Amino acid sequence: MSDKYAPRDWHPDERPTLPGSPSFPQHTPRRRLAFFLVGTLVTLTGGLGNSLVTVNLINLQGALGAYASEVNWLPTAYVMTNASMNLLLVKFRQQFGLRAFTEFFLVLYALVTFAHLFVNDLGSAIAVRAAHGMAGAALSTLGLYYTLQAASRREIRPRFIAASLGISQLPQPIAYLFSTRLLELANWRGLYLFELGLTLVTLSAVLWLKLPPGDRFKAFRPTDFLTFALFAPGVALLCAALTFGRVLWWTSQPWVGVALAGAVFLIVAAIAVEHNRRNPLLNLRWLTNGMIARLFLAMMLVRVVLSEQSVGAVGFLRLVGLNNDQMTMLFLVVLLATVAGIAIAVLVMNPQHLMGPQVVALLIMALGAWIDSHATSLTRPEEMYVSQAMLAFGGVLFLGPLLLTLMGTVVTNPGNLITFSVLFSLTQNIGALLGSSLLGTWQVTREKFHSSILAEQLSSLDPLVAARIQRGAAAYAGTLADPAARTRQGISVLAQTQTREANILAYNDVFLAIAAIAAFLALWIFGRALWLMYVAPPAAPPAKGHTALDEGPAEPPTDSPIATPEGQPPLPVPRHPLPHNEITR
Known part of the structure; x- marks a missing residue:
């Protein structure tokens, strides 16, 4: 060596x-x-x-x-x-x-x-x-x-x-x-x-x-590149399907379904290769552990919630005719709220108690999304300053403790480092795409529903509808001499207004769905904290004077999943276990 x-x-x-x-x-x-x-x-x-x-x-x-x-x-x-x-x-x-x-x-x-x-x-x-x-x-x-x-x-x-x-x-x-x-x-x-x-x-x-x-x-090791050659194209196909399933619509383009099937096949093949390896890149046993599965689900759900800003708020404001120039002050407020969230997250961070900030952050995000769910065609960025600031603040406050919890499990067994890195990268990248895809799909679906309801109520026999058509037709009096052509333009203007209002109602449904997801996640974490406090058996106390991220290496146990081939030094493993906190139990 x-x-x-x-x-x-x-x-x-x-x-x-x-x-x-x-x-x-x-x-x-x-x-x-x-x-x-x-x-x-x-x-x-x-x-x-x-x-x-x-x-x-x-x-x-x-x-x-x-x-x-x-x-x-x-x-x-x-x-x-x-x-x-x-x-x-x-x-x-x-x-x-x-x-x-x-x-x-x-x-x-x-x-x-x-x-x-x-x-x-x-x-x-x-x-x-x-x-x-x-x-x-x-x-x-x-x-x-x-x-x-x-x-x-x-x-x-x-x-x-x-x-x-x-x-x-x-x-x-x-x-x-x-x-x-x-x-x-x-x-x-x-x-x-x-x-x-x-x-x-x-x-x-x-x-x-x-x-x-x-x-x-x-x-x-040579097999690492085989795993990568299977896993990377599978993830790439999954990304393409998630993006274009919403853009081109899921059932309209056959290649979207083929990409999803190919992604499943390649990712499963990579998992099969890893499952039979002596020194795998991905520790599948750790990845399927109940605690890690809960953290993975929580990170994916919070990425869906955080998509409210890019898919929900920005999509809504562009629907009502605004562009990036007119959203500058809104994102200045979001930037300041994010900086404030960083400061508060740093001040309240306590590795022994990580659930409290997560619950508070999720409730803040749920309230912000609920406020946005009352948007109308007259809503402008000024009416969204508070709600978007709450979402930005809560997102930063939530992600820090969640990442620290996941990292703590890696420090106790560094062999899971690659699995942790891939897991976190997937939740941030695929989670963001999944959030955009799900919320975008929900918005389109709800828009069709609201359009059908509004269309049923727009009868030309209704005096209010007839008056609205006439007002729309009057706008073309200076350019169209034919009364029938002006009437058709009036009907077209009314149809455009109907579509816009249906989209606004659909975005309100998106905001409500995000608020419900954030509230559910907060309730789930709080309920688990209560269960750990009053029902679960107590965990072993930590070694005095140690924290989750400061341990040194020691020899791995004989059954360590990070054992190295002969002639190579073992990977370092901490001497002491991760300290007790509400999540890692």
């Missing part, structure tokens, strides 16, 4: 928390601040690229000469590659080291961003967005590692995890604030010029301030 893979003799306070993560040497206050600022910059850089595209799809549609349905391939291609890259990225960090990981993927990210400037049609744009998704998958983890270096003590690292996760929610409101100005600067290339400049600044920052080294060991 070469020296580069030999484990180092770390001081207990410096020992890396997980395989592939950096060590934690003591830093001066000024250096800790620098790490936090660089971590924030890296996180924002990784998120802004996709957000700038997502919030400007209408503008990109014209620039690329694509149909409204075709332009949806741009964000979908990004997610298709981004969602499954953590299968390989974790082992890349473990085998080649953090510095190689940092510099390679940031340079790759810059090159892919530069390639955007030469895109001239939809096909090349999709290919570049797919490459962007692969490179961008590394930046969220890199931002977290930089942010954790800012923690002066082990005990406060969970607070910085919550802060990093909250910062990752900032790119979308930021993109709404100034992306229109970038489009005015250089059309769609203005977006990528800005992103390229931001990427080069980030690359300079990480080359100037390098992460401390961690342990390295041989991690890749």
Whole structure:
């Protein structure tokens, strides 16, 4: 075994928390601040690229000469590659080291961003967005590692995890604030010029301030690439089906069903390969554990709830005729609420009690969605400031404790690190697509229902309806001399109004559904907390003076699922169990 893979003799306070993560040497206050600022910059850089595209799809549609349905391939291609890259990225960090990981993927990210400037049609744009998704998958983890270096003590690292996760929610409101100005600067290339400049600044920052080294060991095995070759296309097909099932409608395009069937086949094949491996990439036993299944479901449901902003509020405001320019103040409020949520999440974070903030956050989001459910055709962004601020605040407050709970189970067994990374990436990427797909499908279904009800009530024999048709026809008196033609235009105007009102009622149903999901999830978590408190047997007390994220390595037990082949060092496993809290029981 070469020296580069030999484990180092770390001081207990410096020992890396997980395989592939950096060590934690003591830093001066000024250096800790620098790490936090660089971590924030890296996180924002990784998120802004996709957000700038997502919030400007209408503008990109014209620039690329694509149909409204075709332009949806741009964000979908990004997610298709981004969602499954953590299968390989974790082992890349473990085998080649953090510095190689940092510099390679940031340079790759810059090159892919530069390639955007030469895109001239939809096909090349999709290919570049797919490459962007692969490179961008590394930046969220890199931002977290930089942010954790800012923690002066082990005990406060969970607070910085919550802060990093909250910062990752900032790119979308930021993109709404100034992306229109970038489009005015250089059309769609203005977006990528800005992103390229931001990427080069980030690359300079990480080359100037390098992460401390961690342990390295041989991690890749040949079968890893077989699993990836099955799992990644399966996830990509699932992403395509979820996106275009709603856009093109589920039963109208046969290829959507074929993509779903192919996704199921490939993902099941990858699971079958992993199930029979001695050292699997995905720990299926851990993944099907009752607690992990509950956390997975909770993360998926909360992503559906958080889709209220992108699918519900933005879709509603565009329905009533507003564009990004007219939503600037709304997203400034959302940005400020997100920052406030980050501050509160950091202040109230307590690894021993993680359910309380989650319940409060979900109730806040449920109330915000319920307020939006009273929207009318006269509702404008000003009437949604409070509700959208509540949703943004609650989303940040909820995600931190939930991620910390899941990470705590990984710290007790680092062999689950890849499974955890894939699980979290899937819930964030696939969960967002699933939320958009489900809510969009529900909106279309409810619009058809409300249209049929309204159409039944619009009879030309009704004096009010007849008067409305006449008012609509009078608007064309100066351009149409034929009374029959004016009447037809009046009927057309009334039909358009009916469709708009049916869509508004459908969006109200979407907001109500989101409020119901958030309230159900809050009730579920609160009920489980009561069950654990009064019914479940008490858990073993934690070792005194230890927290969930500061343990060092020890030899794995003989039945450890992370045992390594002969001649390779074992992966580090913490000496002490995860401390007692309400969820991990």
